[in-house]
Amino acid sequence: MIKLIKNLSKRDWIFIFISIGLIVVQVWLDLKMPDYMSEVTKLVQTEGSKIEEIIVQGIYMLLCALGSLLAAIVVGYLISNIGASFSMRTRKKLFNKVESLGMEEIKLFKTSSLITRTTNDITNIEMFVIMGLQLLIKSPITVIWAVTKILNKSWQWSALTAGIVVILLIFIGIMIMLVIPKFKIIQKLIDKLNEVTRENLTGIRVVRAFNAEDYQEKKFEVVNNDLTKLQMFTQRMMSIMQPLMFLLMYFLTLFIYVIGANLIKDALMVDRLNIFGDMIVFSSYAIQVIMSFLMLAFVFIFLPRAQVSAKRINEVFNTHSKIIDGKIDKSVTKEKGTIEFKNVSFKYPDAEEYLLKNISFKINKGETVAFIGSTGSGKSTLINLIPRFYDATDGEVIVDGLNVKEYNSKFLYNKLGYVTQKAVIFNGSVSYNVNYGDNGKKGKKAIKEAIKIAQAEDFVLKMEDKYDYHLAANGTNLSGGQKQRISIARAIARNPEIYIFDDSFSALDYKTDSILRKELKKYTKESTNLIVATRIGTIMDADKIIVLDKGECVGIGTHKELLNSCKVYKEIALSQLSKEELENE
């Protein structure tokens, strides 16, 4: 929490100091008010007071109230500004931080968790900052001021107030200990409830096919029961709060009066009126003290939640990308579109096993190279070394004659046309999606051509606004194959030196897959193509096929060569095509 406070700007701090000043004024006015209040009461009570006097005192009191209101409004304004700008700045910083992280770190956090950290957690903190600033400043000032004002009045009253405060704090302490831990369990149960419901919804066909409706409903009821029970418990506990609070405050006032009655009874005549005045003032100050303690207690009820959020945010801030950007941002070699792996090995920092072991190969300009292997063979990891999503643990990854580490990332990226396994669609028009990013701004014609080559033209033209058709976030209004074709078009529109297709044809049917690649080849004669695939059909015609198995390169060659020389490749081929079909070749 404290670490995050560093994100307050100079202006925020100035605002905070102004707020503190204003809050002091406000507390002063608030505590002044009972004086005028008792003055008014006294005047009304004594016979023969003039109405003018009452009005004057009343106006003083109203001025106090108005002043306090104005101070509160200004403080409210300042603090909501602080809260909003604090969260704006922290969010921005966090967002930039996440953007700077490498794949390794992101994998560690998980994308969904990073999203919650940037959205919900920041909002949680903002709420706490706003509430905390107001209460943490005002409550202690009020307590200290009010206490100094009433401390020397009578030890009996002070003892009573202290006693009530202690009871209150003990009670709140018990509540925090009993109830707050339950909130965490409740959150888990709500997640569980969601999970069971989601399970039923996503598996609705299976549930029905197995006639498992009762099974699912029973499962739901178990969680539902647990949740209801626990929620009932916490809510019942929490609802003790209000009656008890009021009871304590009522009792406080009542006993201040009772003590006052006894004090007055035993006092000299001359002191009595003063004691009475003290009594009235004390009772209103004592309530202020109690209320302030209560407010402070609330801060501590909300603190754990904010702390969890703060911790989660700081975890991201404390993570640093291991990828350090290079300096070269213009071509220094004559090579273009060449890639070389020199004894490349890779493992995750804490892992024991290497994911890639001693891989070496060279790809020339204009070549099409395919990578194949079973899940976990390391093919995706391998090509992810080229855009430096990861850095090789050992060995060198060389693009255009230079180690990728030397390049400024922007310059390196602009050489690449990268298509992910899971198609990424942005919220925006078809054109926006195809024209995405830097170095891709090529005008309408190029976009249309890219879409055509990616075999997306037929469905794009069928859509309502054609190229301006709005694609929803995650492409929910497209089918899997359509999404892939749009993301392929995006790469084509960049006209890069090197294409990287990370299993990007998987959702396409054979026919579309084959036409697309044919068209693409025509268009990208100059470019180097890297294709990761699981379907033999997709890669059979590559210039070079690199076969990976458990992180090792077990074969390099053409389809035909590999069928004869590489056992792993043959196995893969056989599993997808019948012998007969292979022989048909």
Next chain:
Amino acid sequence: MNNGRKHGPQIVGVEKPKDLKMALKKLFKSLNKYKNKIFVALLLAVFGSILTLIAPNKLSDLVDEISKGLFLNKEKLEIVTKEITSNISEDSFKIIVPEILDLKIDQTSTYKILNSNIINQNDKDKYMDFLNKLKVSNGLQYTLKYILELPTSITNIILPISNYNGIEINTEDKILFINIMNEDKESIDLKSMPNSINKILFPESIIENRVITTKDKVSFISVMSSIDEEYNVNELYSNIDKLPINIKEIIEPKINLDIVKYITVFLIIVYLLNSIFSYTGYFIMTTVANRYAKGLRTKISNKINKLPLKYFDNNTTGDVLSRVTNDVDMISQSLNQSLDTIVSSAALLFGSLIMMFYTNWIMAITAIISSLFGFVFMAIVLKKSQKYFFQRQENLGKLNGHIEEIYSGLNVVKVYNGVEDSNKQFDLFNKEVYETSRKSQFFSGLMQPMMIFIGNFGYVAVCIVGALLTMNDVISFGVIVAFIMYVRLFTQPMARIAQALTTLQGAAASTERVFEFVDEKEMIDESNIKKILKRKDVEGNIEFENVSFGYEEDKTIIKDFSAKALPGQKIAIVGPTGAGKTTMVNLLMKFYDVNNGDIKIDGKSIKELKRENVHSLFTMVLQDTWLFNGTIKENIIYNHKDVDDETLQKICETVGIDHFIKTLPNGYDSLISDNDSVSAGQRQLLTIARGMINNAPLLILDEATSNVDTRTEELVQKAMDKITEGKTSFIIAHRLSTIKNADLILVMKDGNIIEQGKHKDLINKNGFYAELYNSQFTKQGIN
């Protein structure tokens, strides 16, 4: 979190329902089951409010009682003073002085003096002189004046020791007394007065059953006479404190401790009862709200399984999920908080209104106007606050959407150098959130200080108007004190009601959504179908008879389709992605009803069988491997009963997953979650195992395609071959071998079955199938 119950008005923007009245009606109707409990809770809330209204009056009685101890009882002071000074008033003094002195200036004394041997001539002359003076100016005051000039020898005779009411007064005392009388002072110095005289002037007496001694009286006179004419209260009171205890106790004001005690006990009881009532009320409402919420959740959960699949084609999972959790929670919270708040606050509001008008209508109107004045402002602020709150939510939604988009596509964003663009967009959204966030926070933060100000404003207004009325003797002081309380009781519930109504409004919107789902049209009731086709009686004949079907009534995608599958045959369904292969599954499984024509199993129409019956005849394994969070064992056995470990293991061995399961840390009891320990292919194997346990006579299979590593894929295929043995199976095919060996191939495109037949026939036909098939082998693509 549901803490912070009713602590100050926290205005949260809530969604507005489409039809508030309808929604609330529905909500209350569905609460019917709990109406007795709710009634009791609300009654308790009303009782609590009544007690709240009683307490301030009693408390002000207490204050009144205490303030009785502050001011001197002037009447008593007068009585006491009169009594004490009764002998020294002018009239009684004239009478009493001669009686005390008992002057003997007569013939006898003169004779005695003149003939005395002890008295010298000089003294005798003085006495004669004295007598002569008296002849010139007669009167007591002169007598007393001249007496002092006489020598002791003479005074001893003319002022002899005498007795007054049994008190002996000697000559010396008398001389002293005369001396004091002659002093030219405004007040008499009682301290130097001889005791005997004081005893006579201030005899011990009894006032209000208290014995007041001469000493007390003397000290009273001396204290009281020291007060200036223009005294202030403080001076008076500090002098009174010096009075002898006996007198002080008479005139001192007294607090009646019995009354204090009585009021205290009364208030303790009222406060305790109030707390007990309100807690009991909350307790009941909490119970009701949670039970009701639980019921709603169950209803939604059960509803999911009663809805036709069509519903889920048009609605997202998140939508239903948010009804189960957020909406139900919203309803339960507002039941928990608003209902009793509204009722108790309304009772308080009307109660204080009635009390106010009952007490004094002018004051009542003053109180109401001064509070309403503030509430107009509050309403304006509330509206603004809500406006900005919605804007904030909207902007936050946009921002969060952007964050989600960028994070999930971060690879692409980076490689396409889209970071700058994304940052620009982010800054724009972030700034918008900032603007609306600070405004919405500001306005919602205004509520509490405004409430406090309204309270203070009402206080002053009531005091001023009250004072005016008191002066004109329209009302007594107690009325003002009472009104100070009423203003508080009047302003508080208004804000609370406003807040509770907003919450209720949100609940109404949630109610609408929940009931929209709960009231959704269910699948056709089949309870009248009595025919059952038992598993063991199924041979495996499946016939499509002129089947027509469309997901939407006006869009028929399968037209007049007929086909026949004999027992044990394999029917392959092929076609590009999105061609509608699942439609066939939907129809076979009776997830959807055909529009026209019929599907028959062993000659029996599935229309005449219950859905559950049809389901029980099929084993369905889909490519979309559905596993839930639970152990491997639970996932395989699923809802089957009486599956022992042996059977389980046997099936897993058959499927070829047994070895893998055993390598996991907890074997069959290992938890399946989203982690990577179970690969896609292994997931597929697990679902196949689940299907094998089902062991139904008919089969629907979705073959594995991409994303499965080669070896596992082989295993999956082997398992699939095993499971199809001897069963009529429908296979969504990706493998060429499957297609070629199939007894019937259904070729689908754009949701429609465009070709059907055996592999060879279809190739010969040289249609879409041939094209599709050949695309895999032609020298295509890369070269």
